[in-house]
Amino acid sequence: MARRTTLDKLLTDLRVACRISLSAAHNAQHRDAQVQALQRKQEWYWADFAWPHLRVDRFVDLQAGQRYYSMPTDMDIDRISHIAVRMDSVYQPVKPGIDACDYAAYDSELDQRSWPVRRWQISEDEQLEVWPIPDTNYDSVTLEGRMKITGIRKLKPLVSDSDRADLDDQLLIKACAADYLAATGAKDAQMKLDEANRLYVKLRAALMPRKKFTIGVGTERERVRRVPIAIYNKTS
Numbered sequence: 001m002a003r004r005t006t007l008d009k010l011l012t013d014l015r016v017a018c019r020i021s022l023s024a025a026h027n028a029q030h031r032d033a034q035v036q037a038l039q040r041k042q043e044w045y046w047a048d049f050a051w052p053h054l055r056v057d058r059f060v061d062l063q064a065g066q067r068y069y070s071m072p073t074d075m076d077i078d079r080i081s082h083i084a085v086r087m088d089s090v091y092q093p094v095k096p097g098i099d100a101c102d103y104a105a106y107d108s109e110l111d112q113r114s115w116p117v118r119r120w121q122i123s124e125d126e127q128l129e130v131w132p133i134p135d136t137n138y139d140s141v142t143l144e145g146r147m148k149i150t151g152i153r154k155l156k157p158l159v160s161d162s163d164r165a166d167l168d169d170q171l172l173i174k175a176c177a178a179d180y181l182a183a184t185g186a187k188d189a190q191m192k193l194d195e196a197n198r199l200y201v202k203l204r205a206a207l208m209p210r211k212k213f214t215i216g217v218g219t220e221r222e223r224v225r226r227v228p229i230a231i232y233n234k235t236s
Contacts, residue, residue: 003053005169008161010038013169017177017192037176039158042167045175046155047202052207054166055081056153060128061138062117062145067108068127072149077126079152086146087116094147095119096129106132117147171199 005096011034015022016218020030027034046054053189058072062085071077084091098119113135138145148189165172178193 002169003167004164006161007035007038007158007163007165010165010169011035011161013173014038014176014180017173018180033161037179038165038172041175041179042155042158042165045171046152046165049204050079050081050152051167054152055150058149058232060147060149062130062134062147064135064137065111065113065133068123068129069147070127074153075149075151076154077122077128080149081151083120083128083150084148085117086143088144088150089142091148092116094130097121098129102131108133111124149171152200165203168199168203171196171203174199 011027011031012022014020014034014037015027021027036078046064056075060069060072062069083094083096085094086092094117096119098121102119103109106114108129108131111133112133115135117130117132119131121131124198134145136145157163158165174192174196178189178196180201181189181192
């Protein structure tokens with residue numbers, strides 16, 4: 001099991017698992033379909049779980065008078081876990097949601113500005129709106145006014161033979177092979193699907209901390225999960 005496996009190797013291993021000829025000539029007309037199968041399966045697993053190794057911080061510099069900001073290109077706007085703004089040398093949480101009471105205090109339509117930025121929301125055109133509109137520019141020396149966006153990044157391209165998968169290679173191969181074998185009526189399709197499901201459960205369990213036992217206190221169950229946008233973890 002490994003991540004960062006090249007597409008070329010993924011295709012070879014998939015063909016072996018599906019009992020397909022490894023001949024380049026034979027697979028030339030089927031390569032696109034096989035690549036699409038791997039892409040779709042990786043996208044499904046990516047969307048189903050907040051993989052810790054894909055959690056990243058990206059930075060946007062706030063500007064005086066600017067209300068809306070484009071997302072970093074490699075981040076998914078729907079998978080933001082929290083946002084903070086650098087102020088007084090530390091990152092302070094910015095709460096999600098802007099309501100009528102907020103606009104009553106500082107009306108963004110009237111270009112009323114203040115500092116610090118306290119709230120954010122996703123705008124209609126898939127940008128981040130901040131409130132109140134900042135009245136000062138980002139300072140490149142102190143980094144004051146830099147907005148930190150934390151979330152799950154998008155998958156990297158998986159198109160060329162040298163491109164590398166972001167998720168576990170065996171998980172993708174077993175899951176894709178199960179689909180192919182089922183479509184061809186192979187008797188071992190269910191077995192391959194069961195293998196993929198067991199591996200997925202194992203991979204997820206490995207990314208979650210074990211139960212913690214404290215004498216005299218009882219049992220505490222800690223879970224790794226996607227942090228709701230209304231909660232900010234100051235230690236991250």
